[in-house]
Every structure is written in C-alpha cells, then in structure tokens.
Amino acid sequence: MALLNDKVMEQVKKEFENLVGSVKLVNFTQELECEFCLDTRRIIEEVASLSPRLSVDVYNFQIDREKVQAYGIDKIPATAIVGGKDYGIRYYGIPSGYEFSSLVGSILDVSLGSSGLSQATREALKAITQPVHIQVFTTPT
Numbered sequence: 001m002a003l004l005n006d007k008v009m010e011q012v013k014k015e016f017e018n019l020v021g022s023v024k025l026v027n028f029t030q031e032l033e034c035e036f037c038l039d040t041r042r043i044i045e046e047v048a049s050l051s052p053r054l055s056v057d058v059y060n061f062q063i064d065r066e067k068v069q070a071y072g073i074d075k076i077p078a079t080a081i082v083g084g085k086d087y088g089i090r091y092y093g094i095p096s097g098y099e100f101s102s103l104v105g106s107i108l109d110v111s112l113g114s115s116g117l118s119q120a121t122r123e124a125l126k127a128i129t130q131p132v133h134i135q136v137f138t139t140p141t
Contacts, residue, residue: 003039003096004046012104016051019111023054026080028073030061036094040077043095047103053111079103083110 002009027044029037041058048054059067061076071080073090081089081103087110095103109115117125 002046003042008100009046009050012047013050015104015108016053018108019051019053021053021083021111021113023107023111024080024082025054025056025107026067026071026082027056027058028061028064028068028071028076028078028080029058030076034061034076037077039096040079040094043100044079047107054107081106081110083113085113 004012025044025048027041029041031037045056048056061068061073061078071078071086071090072088073080075092077092077094079091079095080086081091089106089110091099091103091106093099
C-alpha cells in the first residue's frame with residue numbers, strides 16, 4: 001500500500017517535470033530500533049518512482065559505516081539529496097506532513113543546481129569566511 005495518495009503523487013509528478021539534472025536520494029536506515037526508518041524508505045522510494053531523473057541508494061546505518069562517514073550521517077532515518085554535486089543537503093526524520101514539501105523543494109533545487117537566491121544575497125554570502133553549519137528543526141505538531 002502506497003503512503004502517498006494519488007492526488008499527491010500526481011502533483012509531485014507534475015513538479016518533477018521541471019527536473020533538469022539527475023538526483024540521487026541516499027537513504028540511511030536500519031531494521032531494528034528505528035521507529036520511522038521503514039516509512040521513510042518507502043516515501044523516498046515512492047517519490048523516486050515519479051521521475052526517471054531520480055534514483056535511490058539505501059544503506060544500513062550500522063553496517064555501511066564507510067558510506068555513513070562519507071555522507072556525514074549521524075542519526076537515522078536520514079536522506080542525503082545529491083545531484084551532479086553534493087551540496088550537503090541532509091534530511092533527518094520522516095518527510096511527512098508539511099516536511100514533505102521541503103523534501104520536494106530540495107530535490108528540485110539540487111536538480112537545477114541552483115538555490116534560487118538573488119545575486120545580492122549571493123554577494124552577501126561571499127563575505128562569510130568560516131564554515132557555517134545550518135540546521136532547521138521542524139515538528140509535525
């Protein structure tokens with residue numbers, strides 16, 4: 001049984017007509033002691049099925065330590081959104097509810113290879129001289 005309903009799948013499929021480059025959804029999961037891992041994997045696979053430009057790689061958080069380190073994953077469920085370049089976009093937790101649109105938006109941005117930021121914002125960001133770690137936390141309530 002699909003987790004995404006037909007209406008949502010059609011809307012997302014239409015959005016994905018705008019994909020330019022290929023995007024890989026790299027899912028990190030495990031079978032035991034991870035309440036939302038299975039549903040996260042299923043959502044990621046359903047999303048990827050909506051465009052030939054999308055693919056999924058699945059790794060076990062406990063077993064595939066080399067991949068965990070390579071992608072800098074420190075908790076699960078996790079999904080790295082990677083295009084021709086790895087922009088460091090990581091999605092932790094299950095992409096359901098309002099968070100689902102963030103996942104779709106990130107896929108579109110990575111495919112385009114562009115954040116959509118204005119030139120003025122890009123210039124302002126050039127003034128940052130040290131690495132910045134940004135995390136956005138959401139809750140389904």
